Amino acid sequence: MNNAAIIGIGMTSIEANKVRDTFADMAWEAVNKALDDAGMTIDDIDNVVTTSNDFWDGRTISCMAVGDASGAAHKNVSCVEGDGTFGAFYGLTRVLSGSYGTTLVTAHTKGSQSISSLITNASFDPIYERSLGMDMITACAMQANAYMHRTGTTSEQLAMVSVKNHGNAKKNPLSQLPMDITVADVLKSEMIADPLHKLDCSPVSDACCAIIIANGDRADKYTGKPVWIKGVSFYSDAFFFGDRDLSKALSLEKAAQKAYAMAGIKNPGKEIDVAELYDAFTYQELLWLEAMGLCGDGEAGKLLEKGEFAVGGRLPVNASGGLLSGHPVIAAGLIRMAEVVKQLRGEAGAYQVAKARTGVAQGVNGLCGQSHCVWVLGKDK
Amino acid sequence: MKNNEKTALDQGFENIEPMVFESKISVPYSWWAGETATHFLKSLRDDKKILALKCSKCGKTFVPPRKVCPACFVKNTDWVELSGQGTLQSFTVARRQLAAIQKKVPVIYGLIKLDGADTAMLHYLEGIAPEKIKIGMRVEAQFAADRNGTIQDIEFFRPV
Amino acid sequence: MAKKVAIVGTGQTYHKSHRPDVNGQELINEAVQAALKDADMTIQDIDAIIIGNMDHFEGINYVDCWSVDGSGGTMKPIIKITTGGTTGCSIAIGGYHVVASGLYDKVLIIGWEKNSESDTTGAITTAFDPIWDRLVFAGAISGLAVEAQAYIARYGATDRDGARVSVRDRKHAMNNPHAQLRKEVSIDDVLASPMLADPIHLLDVCPRTDGAAAVIMASEDVAEKITSKPDWIWTTSNRHSYSYLGDADYGRLTSMRECSQEIFKKVGIKEPRKEIGVIELYQPYSFAGIIWIEDMGIIGPGEGPQYIWDGNTDMGGELPINPSGGVISCNPIGATGLIRCCEAAMQVMGKAEGRQVPDVNFAISTGFGGCWWTDMILHGKKKPNF
Numbered sequence: 019m020n021n022a023a024i025i026g027i028g029m030t031s032i033e034a035n036k037v038r039d040t041f042a043d044m045a046w047e048a049v050n051k052a053l054d055d056a057g058m059t060i061d062d063i064d065n066v067v068t069t070s071n072d073f074w075d076g077r078t079i080s081c082m083a084v085g086d087a088s089g090a091a092h093k094n095v096s097c098v099e100g101d102g103t104f105g106a107f108y109g110l111t112r113v114l115s116g117s118y119g120t121t122l123v124t125a126h127t128k129g130s131q132s133i134s135s136l137i138t139n140a141s142f143d144p145i146y147e148r149s150l151g152m153d154m155i156t157a158c159a160m161q162a163n164a165y166m167h168r169t170g171t172t173s174e175q176l177a178m179v180s181v182k183n184h185g186n187a188k189k190n191p192l193s194q195l196p197m198d199i200t201v202a203d204v205l206k207s208e209m210i211a212d213p214l215h216k217l218d219c220s221p222v223s224d225a226c227c228a229i230i231i232a233n234g235d236r237a238d239k240y241t242g243k244p245v246w247i248k249g250v251s252f253y254s255d256a257f258f259f260g261d262r263d264l265s266k267a268l269s270l271e272k273a274a275q276k277a278y279a280m281a282g283i284k285n286p287g288k289e290i291d292v293a294e295l296y297d298a299f300t301y302q303e304l305l306w307l308e309a310m311g312l313c314g315d316g317e318a319g320k321l322l323e324k325g326e327f328a329v330g331g332r333l334p335v336n337a338s339g340g341l342l343s344g345h346p347v348i349a350a351g352l353i354r355m356a357e358v359v360k361q362l363r364g365e366a367g368a369y370q371v372a373k374a375r376t377g378v379a380q381g382v383n384g385l386c387g388q389s390h391c392v393w394v395l396g397k398d399k
Numbered sequence: 400m401k402n403n404e405k406t407a408l409d410q411g412f413e414n415i416e417p418m419v420f421e422s423k424i425s426v427p428y429s430w431w432a433g434e435t436a437t438h439f440l441k442s443l444r445d446d447k448k449i450l451a452l453k454c455s456k457c458g459k460t461f462v463p464p465r466k467v468c469p470a471c472f473v474k475n476t477d478w479v480e481l482s483g484q485g486t487l488q489s490f491t492v493a494r495r496q497l498a499a500i501q502k503k504v505p506v507i508y509g510l511i512k513l514d515g516a517d518t519a520m521l522h523y524l525e526g527i528a529p530e531k532i533k534i535g536m537r538v539e540a541q542f543a544a545d546r547n548g549t550i551q552d553i554e555f556f557r558p559v
Numbered sequence: 560m561a562k563k564v565a566i567v568g569t570g571q572t573y574h575k576s577h578r579p580d581v582n583g584q585e586l587i588n589e590a591v592q593a594a595l596k597d598a599d600m601t602i603q604d605i606d607a608i609i610i611g612n613m614d615h616f617e618g619i620n621y622v623d624c625w626s627v628d629g630s631g632g633t634m635k636p637i638i639k640i641t642t643g644g645t646t647g648c649s650i651a652i653g654g655y656h657v658v659a660s661g662l663y664d665k666v667l668i669i670g671w672e673k674n675s676e677s678d679t680t681g682a683i684t685t686a687f688d689p690i691w692d693r694l695v696f697a698g699a700i701s702g703l704a705v706e707a708q709a710y711i712a713r714y715g716a717t718d719r720d721g722a723r724v725s726v727r728d729r730k731h732a733m734n735n736p737h738a739q740l741r742k743e744v745s746i747d748d749v750l751a752s753p754m755l756a757d758p759i760h761l762l763d764v765c766p767r768t769d770g771a772a773a774v775i776m777a778s779e780d781v782a783e784k785i786t787s788k789p790d791w792i793w794t795t796s797n798r799h800s801y802s803y804l805g806d807a808d809y810g811r812l813t814s815m816r817e818c819s820q821e822i823f824k825k826v827g828i829k830e831p832r833k834e835i836g837v838i839e840l841y842q843p844y845s846f847a848g849i850i851w852i853e854d855m856g857i858i859g860p861g862e863g864p865q866y867i868w869d870g871n872t873d874m875g876g877e878l879p880i881n882p883s884g885g886v887i888s889c890n891p892i893g894a895t896g897l898i899r900c901c902e903a904a905m906q907v908m909g910k911a912e913g914r915q916v917p918d919v920n921f922a923i924s925t926g927f928g929g930c931w932w933t934d935m936i937l938h939g940k941k942k943p944n945f
Contacts, residue, residue, distance in 0.1 A: 038417050072614040072641070076424055079613070079643035079686040079929050086802050092817065095799050096649050099614070099639040100623060108638065108653060115659035116561030117795075139499035140620040144430045145440075145582065146463040146550050147521050151500040156508055159491035164510075167489070167534045212492040212529065250662075254637045257627050258463065259510055260519030264489055269634065384624030389637065422689055426681045428618040431673065433582040466585045469628040472592065472602050 022113050023237040023244035024395070025120075026056025026230035027356040032194040032344030035130035036224040041075065042087040044126050044226035049088050052122070052228040057241030060089040063230070064118035069098045069105030069125035071348050073137045088124050088228075101125070101296075102227060102352025103381025103391035107250055109231050119236040123229050125352040129222030129345070141385050143258070154298075154385065155219060157259070159211035161386040162301040164265040166213065168316070171304060173213055175319030177204035179300040180217045180342055182328060187339025189368035194223050194344030204300075218300040225346035227353045245359045245395050248376070249280030252391035259386065267309035270380070270390040274310040281394040283376070286311050290394075291374040292361045293333060294354035296382040297340040303327075306380060307335065310392070329371060337361070337369040351381020355393055362397040435466040438478070443552035447542045451516045453477040462516040483540040484559060485513035492529040505529065511538055511556055522550070526557035563943055564658045565782040565789030566908075567665075567775050568598025569901040574739045574770030574889045577675040583617055584629030587671050590771035590894075591631055594667070597910075598775045598785055602631035605775070606663040611641050611650040611670050612893030615682035630669055642799065643686060644928015646670060647772070647896020648841070651924075651936055652795040654776040664778045665785075670897030671771035674890075679767050686929065692804050699843070700764060702804060704756035707846040709810030711758065714861035716849065718758040722749035723867055724848035725762050725887060731874060732884025734914035737898075739768045739889040749845075763845040763887070770891030772898045779942070790904040793921075793943045796821040797934035807931045812847075814933035815854040815925075822937050823856065826945075828921070832857050836919035837906045838880045839899035841927040845887065848872075848880065855923075874916070882906070882914040896926030896934065903938045 028051025030036070030044050039047075045068075053059060066088050070080040077083065081097035088095075094117075098105040102125030109121035138154035165171060181204065184197035204217040230242070237244040253269040253276075256262050274286070283289045290312060297303040304318035312333060313321050321327065327335040336342075338357040341350055358377035360366040375397045383389040432440060435452065442450045452464035456471040460479055468475050488510040496504050507529060512519040524538065537559040546552035570593025572578075578586055587610075595601060608630050610623050619625050623632070623639035630637065642649040647670040654668040680698040687693045696702075710716060726746055732738040744762050752761040782789040798814035801807050819831070828834050835857075842848045849863035857878065858866045866872070872880040883902040886895055903924035905911040919940065926934035 037419070038412075071620070073620040076422075077685045077687075077689070078615040078682055079641075081642055081799070082686060082802050082929055083688070085799050091800050092798060094795075094797055096640060096653065096797070097642050099641045100621075104638050108640065108656070111656040111660035111662060114561065114661060115656040117656065117659070133498045135498035135500075137620065140618065141625065143463075143625065144428070144619065145432050145436050149501075149549065149551060150508065150521060150523065151497075151502070151506070152508055152521065153497055153499040155497060156491050156493050156500075159493075160489045160508060160510060163491060163534065164489040208495065210493075210495045210497075212490075212494070214491075252636045252638070253634060254624060254627055254632050256469070256633045257625055258518060259521060260462070260488070260512065261469075261633075264510070272634065384621045388621075388624045420690055424615070424685050426615050426618065426677055426685070428677050430618075430676055431577075431579045431582055433585050434580045435585070436582060465628055466581070467588050467628070469631070469633050472588075472595075472631060 021234050022110055022231055022247045024229050024359050025232045025237055025240055025242040025244045026052040026058060027359050028052030028055055029192065029227040029353060029356055030225050031192045032223050032225040032346055034194060034221060034223060036128065041083040041126055041128060045084040045087040045124055048124060048226040048228040049122065052230050055242050056230050062120060063089060063122045064120045065094040065112055066090040066122045067096050067098060067105050067109040069102045069348055071099055073140055074127050074132055074347055076132055084124060084126060088122060100383045101381035101391065102349055103355065103393060104252060104383060106229060106352060106355060107252060107391060110247060110250065113231050113233045120230060120232045123231060124226060125349040126226035127346045127348040128224040129347060130224050134222045155214065156211045157385045158299050159214045161264040162213055162299065165301055165305050168265040171319040173205060174201055175322060176218055176300040177201040178322050179297065179303045180204045183297060183336050183340040183342040186329060186337050186369060187343035190339045193339040194221065196339065196343065214299060220298045220341040220345035223344045223346045225349050227349045227356055229352060229356060243363045245362045245397065246399055248396045249277035249394035251276035252389065254389035257388065264386055267305055267387050270306060270309040270387065273390045273392040277392040277394045283394065287313060290333060290376055290378050292358060292371045292377040293335045294338060294357045294379045295335055296351060296380050297336055297342050298345060302387065303335060329369060334371045337371055351391065354379040354381060358395050362395060435464050439464050440548040444546040444548040449481045449483050449513060449540060451479045451481055453479050459517045460515060461518050462513055462520050479515060481513045481515045485511045485538060487534055487536050487538055488512050488519045489534055490524060490532055509556055522553060523555040525555040560661045562659050562661050562778040562780065564655050564776050564778060564792045566904040567777045567782050567785040567789050568594045568600065569774050569904050570594030570597055571737045571772045571898060571901055572770050573737055574768045574891055576739060576766060576768060578769040583673050584626040586673060586769065586771045587626055587629035587669055590773040591667065591669060594773035594775050600775065600785065604665055605631060605635065605667045606665050607636040607657060608632045609650050609653045609657065609666060609668045610637065610639050611646040612672050613641065613643060613646060615685055616677050616892065617673050618677060642929065644892055645896055645926035645932050645934040646893045647898065648900065648924065648926025648934035648936060651774060651897055651900040652797065652934060654774065655792045655795055658776045658778050664781055666776050668774045668776065668897065669771065670894035672891040672893040673769045674767035674892060675769050688803060700759055701756045703844050704759050706809050707758055710846065710850050713810050716864050718750060719746060720849055720864040721758065721763050721845040722746045724845040725749045727873055728881050728885040728887050731882050731914065732888035735883045738884040739766055759844055765843050765886045765890035768889055768891040770894050772894045772901050774897060774901055788908045790907040791939045791942050793937040793939045794822055794825050795936050799929055799932040801930040804930060812851050812854040812931060812933065814931055815851050818933045818935040819855040822935060826937060832878060835878060835921050835923055837882060837916045837922045838878065839883060839902045839924045840880055841886055841896055841899055841925045842881065843886050843927060879916050882911065882916055899924040900936060907938050907940050
């Protein structure tokens, strides 16, 4: 694949509570930053895809809140409900279909405006499950236990993900929670649901991200440095936890394999220089690394201990600080993509990974990583 | 527009304290269980029996029951009665009183694969100290005294 | 490599006000199985799935994830597109781009709603801005009444003109076994029915429905192997122009005008009234059937009532509208726009059974919703030549 590139990125800072900003204000900020980054005006945007979630936003037709601020009032526009990586996928197809030369993609949430436990409880089946009162945290805690039981990954290894990512966030001025913490700090923090301590969990945050996708002909027409889309794929697992093996991520394995194949990557562990993964919880970074073939099955914890995934290591993961340092749901995956773009352009400032040429970004939809979208991006055409 | 630059607009609003509007969406729901779920729930309520539904093509046995086999895409027609005993696939102990949890914490959630079923179901675990729970342990369903045709006609699962 | 795209199969449930015998994903499965049967395909043939509904009508978050048992989405790519009432058309437009992109050859598109499970007005009210609009919003019907009043004031139409549209669509529904409401009404019946918001009577508006629809789109590489009569998607357009109720130009549907002009210009259609064979219009209430076909450019401003009274939009007329009975005969909201797409496709493919319009070359299906939004698709019997 060499027909499309990301030519502009923009995002707000990630905060616990953007009390001054409505959804539209956040979109306005992110979209203008992306346009400035690309050296474009809104007239250069041929169509718009926004990404939002009605439950999180507390309004049905949640796209109505950001359409105007995204410049969509007199353009072709649509809305994906799901993580930003899925919105970007749809935005890409609207360019590859030949209908539009450029697509502006946005994704937003204001986690501060809702009670996340109730929002994610609503993902459970209303007849068989919802009244039990589980939410994303208890569900993922159950998955963490299954993963640790199968692979022997320890609580200490999970804690090291938190230490690494909060530490990385110190170099990212947009992150919400830059912190100097130790493994002991994580293990002493409040146990929310076994085995997940408070510092094993991401916060729920406010932010908006925007990216601009262009076809091959338009990619060089503006001043933004293009980063090429080499591969993209997404798959969903079964819905009921009891239909799945929670200790694995089969839909992610498939999505990653397909994205690598599109990109011509045969040995991802060697050929991927930088990764931004969906670390909503510490165990997820390890589980997703293994499922994506970026290390051996069950090995991620040990390799983390050896420093392989630190910024100076073999494969830096979440140099930006990841979601543990700030988790605006829905925008989350799009921000992963934007962070990989920064790395491949050499624009990641204090958290730049040296010589990054090929990167992978991943987004998640649904409970316990039911559905995954994987993007492979490249510096060179 | 760089991160640190303030626009003229920002400067004008600097001394204005943002207002917050508290509200709530109240949309009542009545979910149709459908015939398949109704049959399962009635069996819990009236007979204290857990049923599963088996695909006639691939033989996969589903709890919760599925009207159509997701793989074969044919209607499942064979109801199977299960013993109510099973094996624990995974669990968690909720310690913080998260908003969705209606019971008082600590609350133990389990993923239980019932004997005779190929899939597992979510429910509560009780009658065991959290430290003693082991993935792979044997559990069995405890039915509630008051049953109304919901998944909570099973009150919880407890160690065998 | 951009591909041309065709609809190769469609399916719908038999829509009803309540479907207590099935839950949501079982309802979805009925439509999916019907579409697969129509195309003579299996679920294994499907490369990707697009699904849409309006979350707050069923109260289920991450519906694309929840519904995989019914949609056939386990271990497949599945994505949710949702834009309110326009959803059914937006997902069809989504299917078009996903197939045209060349990334997936055969895409299944599903629209569904179980409106019986919630308070429809309560849910719709949440669409509007909580600070500015929501507290004074009195449900979808009041907004539509404002439009009708504005049109009446400008052009001198009456509620009899609206009633004539209801009579037409309810008569058309008699030919459609899938429609929910299958009982004819007379002008007097409509005018005697309870007034909801002046000038809109009960029989001027859509019901609420439990139903699902599914459409299979395929690329030009495979479409003609699947069916000898594919329905080619020539082009699509949409405008979600407004976010606040007070911004709209009441009495004229600006978004419809922008969409139809974009489509006709792209394809080179100069006289839509002559060149379009049939329209499946997302018409949530009767007056829209007058106003919006003017905005579509079929006839001039103010000419709608006479055009309709003359029988031009009835079966057998110059340009039949809503042979299916349209939205006022059946409205499972997340599916409704996709049902318009199904019905238009069936017309082009010659599969419209007792409601077939003869010799359809071009058909139009539309979506409506949100704050005076329009989505639109041009269907054609011949493969697009651009």
